[in-house]
Amino acid sequence: MALDGTGDERFYPGYDYTAPSGRSGGTLEVTETAACSASAPTDLAANATSPTQVDLTWTYDGTNNDYYTIYRGGTQIATNVTTGSYTDSTVAAGTAYSYTVRGHNNTGACDSADSNVANVTTPACTELTPSSISFNGVNTAAGDFSGASMVTPVDLMNLEFRVTEGTGGGAPFSQTDNFDANNFGNWIPSDTNTSNNWLLDANTTPSSNVGPSGDHTGGGYYAYTESSSGSYPETYWLTSNVLDGSTYALNLDFWWNMNTDTDLSCELHVDVSTDGGTNWTNSVWSRTNNPNSGDVWVNQNVDLSAYTSNNLEVRFRTISSSWRCDTALDDIVISGPARATEVERLAWNPDPQEASAILTNGNSYNLYARGTDPECGTVYYVGGTTTPGNSQAFTWSSCTETATLNAPTFSPTTTPITGPVTVTATGTATGIQVSWSEDGGATWSAWFANGATYTPTSCITGNVIFRAQGTGTCGTLTAQSAAAAFDTTDKDVATLTTTNPSPATGVVTIQTAVGVETAPATLTGVSVTIGGSSACNVTGAAMTWNGTTSRWEYSWDTSACGTSAAETTVTIDVTGTDPDCGTVVNAVQLTGVTIDNTCVDGTPSTITIAPGQTVGGTAVDLTTLFSTTGNVGSFTYKINGTTVTSPWDSSAYGTTGPQAVTFEVTGTDPDCGDIVGPVSNSITVNNALGTDAGVAGVASKNKQLDVTAP
Structure with missing residues (x-):
């Protein structure tokens, strides 16, 4: 590597250096900087232990590192960590995160390279109880500032309050x-x-x-x-x-x-x-x-x-x-958010906050409130989850209150509240009054004298908040209870059970029993609807209470139905209204109810023609040739298949001696209109005697032939 001769040279181990052309001699001073000994973890692991917490672990190297710096998504979130672990409690549920760690060596004043990347996704979170925070209508404060008396939190912890002075900026x-x-x-x-x-x-x-x-x-x-x-x-x-x-x-x-x-x-x-x-x-x-x-x-x-x-x-x-x-x-x-002309007087902090040197006696201020959901770590502001949330104006007094007013309690103290309770607040304040809200403080009852009776709204479940006000040293004092559950739903909702009247013949009584409800006779609108019949349907027919049978009853006339054949697809529905909370209750529908008004004859009718009978003459009384049981009449007769009447002229038969013919009788049962017969048997006709027999001969001892009407 050639030197450029500028006098500002840096030298690195492992390279050869030559002087620039035309330059030689002189002294070259080289200072070697020691390599950074800080080490980067290679086993960084991230574990989402909850929707709002990620635990980081790595092998701690106390020899080469004096401390560690933590990065999330490339942004530093912590430093001066002197162990092999770190907990990040600023994560959100259902979110992916990427972490790296660098070691730092104080002697070399240097950081290591990044560790391996540890990726993790926090689990989704569902709040067990929906969280919220709202203002409760209290708009005064005094002395050391406390905001808790002016809000109603639901399933929140770590409440904090912020106070500003001035006007807000509008929609975000x-x-x-x-x-x-x-x-x-x-x-x-x-x-x-x-x-x-x-x-x-x-x-x-x-x-x-x-x-x-x-x-x-x-x-x-x-x-x-x-x-x-x-x-x-x-x-x-x-x-x-x-x-x-x-x-x-x-x-x-x-x-x-x-x-x-x-x-x-x-x-x-x-x-x-x-x-x-x-x-x-x-x-x-x-x-x-x-x-x-x-x-x-x-x-x-x-x-x-x-x-x-x-x-x-x-x-x-x-x-x-x-x-x-x-x-x-x-x-x-x-x-x-829209920028505002508001000036922050008290930053977000938990109660109480010193206010005497900051707030001015009698001035109006804006209160903001927030809290953290314990299950998911979501921060809730008044009006939602967007910072800073809605605000409420309040007036601050420098007066130090000496009187006391405690949050109201109720008696009996059993929860959920199921009926009237007495609401009482204690303290040294005078003129104490109480009121309550069943909608989280959105609306309140009128003020009542201390010890008033609260009766929860009927037939629902919910929560009630009690509040109290009284006169203290510096003015009106207020106090508010935590929410208490109430339950006034019907505990004995009626059940209905209808007895199947099958087979229904003529006029029948439909009966419905009432279960659970302690006053079954007080049900209202009990009615029956019958469908699926040919001509006996009813819609919403009123039933009446029978104290003797302890049943709701309806008299049902089925005589116009099921006369020629039984009807078997009839349905019966009974409904009514429970008197306590107006719950509509229904009996299980009866299906396959049978209407049968076809005739049922208690005494079967029969016709019997005795065998071995001999007749003759021109006026044979055919009615003497057979016997009957039951109720049968309207007879018709046939001889050898030819219809005849009685008396019968038999002179055409047996003229040369005894002649067998077939005698047939058919009758009608008037009870149900059933046809009896035809019944037939052989008789002997003898018109060769020279005299008019006219009557049946002596019956033989042969077995009779009987026919029974259906």
Whole structure:
């Protein structure tokens, strides 16, 4: 290596040096600087132990390092760490983070290189109880400032309060660009090489093993720099629209991915211009991706509130040293509250705060409040999760209060409250009154004398807050209780059970029993609806209470249905209203109810023709040739298949001697209109005797033939 002779030379071990041409002699003094002995951990591990906490561990090297510095997403979050572990309690639920650690050696006054990258995603979090904080209507304070008496927190811890004086600035500003519409939105891409630029993609970049595998939230687009075929180093810009920093205290929030497949000096910078892009303040935030952070989306926040220009622009600037430098951005949000004329008097702090040297007696101030959800670590302000939240005006007095007023209590103290309770506040204040709210303090009851009775709203569950006011040394004192649960829902909601009246014949009584409800006769609107029959349906027919049977009953006339054949697809529904809370209750629907009004004859009818009978003559009384049981009549007769009447002229048969003929009888049962028969048997006709027999002959002892009507 040749020396240039300027007198400002640096020398490195392992190189040969020669004097420049025309220069020789003299003395060359070389000072060798010792190499940095600080060591970088190689086993950094990150473990998300909760939605709001990440624990870092590594092998501690106390020989080469005096302390460690912790980086998250390339930004320092802690230093002077003298152990092999660190807990980051500033993370948010459901978020990916990237950590590195550097060792520091005091003797060499130097830092090590970055450790390996430890990536972790905190688990999602669901609040067990929805958190909130609201003002309760109290608008006075005195002495050492305390804000707790003026708010109602729900499931929050670490309450803090802020006091300002003056007027607020109005609605906040926010713009979001997630590129999911496959356009750049409020951002303008440009670079020094027209062959490459900022591009949009929904999948992986064309270069293998570099860039993200998809957008930050999945299923959308992201913006990235396509570094292939560039002239390195190559610079790419992505510039915002013009922003108004004079009206809003702005903040930049975005997600970056710098997966380079290897350790390269690929750079990402955030620059700011206050004159519409003419001049730039470079690197208000920056990240050099060495070592490689991997295919992980990392969240970054940059405070822009110090820039008060109304011609403000922001740009992302990437510097690519290789085709692997495909740097990606997604979900860029620029937002911030409107700037105000408010002056902060008391910064965010827990109660109490010394106020006598800061606040002025009798002046009006603005109170802000916040607290932290214990499950997820979310910070809630009055009105939501956006800082600083809504404010409430209050008046401060320098008077030091000596009287006391304690938060109200209720008796009996059993919770949930299920009925009337007595509300009482204690203390030395005079004229104590109490009131209550069932909607978290949004509305309050009138003031009542101390010891008043609170009766919760019927038939619901909820929470009630009690408050008290009284006169103290410096004016009105107020106190408020924590929320107490109440439950006035119906504990004996009725059940209905209907008895199936099948088979229903004629007029039947439909009966429905009531269960659980202690006063079943007080149900209202008990009615029955019957469907599926031919002509016996009813809709919403009122049922009546029968104290003898302890049933709700309805008299149902089925006589017009199921007369020719049984009907078997009838349904019965019964409904009513429980008297306590007006709950509508329904019996289980009865299906397959049967209506059967077809005839049922208790005494079957039969016709019997005795065998072996002999008749003759011109007037045979056929009714004497058979016997019957039951109720049968309207007989018809046939001889050898020919219809005849009684008396019957038999002279055409048996003229030369006995002749057998078939005698057939059919009758009708009048009870149900059933046909009985036909019944037949053989009889003998003999008209060769010379006399008119006219009557049945002597019956033989042969077996009779019986037919029974169906």
